[in-house]
Amino acid sequence: MTIRDNVRDGICWIIDHREGGKPAAFARRIDIDRAKVGNWKAGRNAPDLEMLGYIARVYGLSLDWLIGGDPDKAPTDYEHARGEVDEDA
DSSP states (O other), X not given: OOHHHHHHHHHHHHHHXXXXXXXXXXXXXXXXXXXXXHHHHHTSOOOOHHHHHHHHHHHTOOHHHHHHXXXXXXXXXXXXXXXXXXXXX
């Protein structure tokens, strides 16, 4: 999998799990055109690093997860996203 594939999958995960499957809500929250979101979801292009950082901050995710994480192992809540939950506790 390429970084672009990982970013696409991460964005799709955010849209599905944090925005109720609504790409328009994602676009509004990060203040971009819906067509851009469609291109990202289709893998035609990807957000630049600055936008990826912004998306990560807005959704409480790590940039590392967004560019290389496994969406199947995505954080389930804000504390997990920020690494504030001790899994061994």
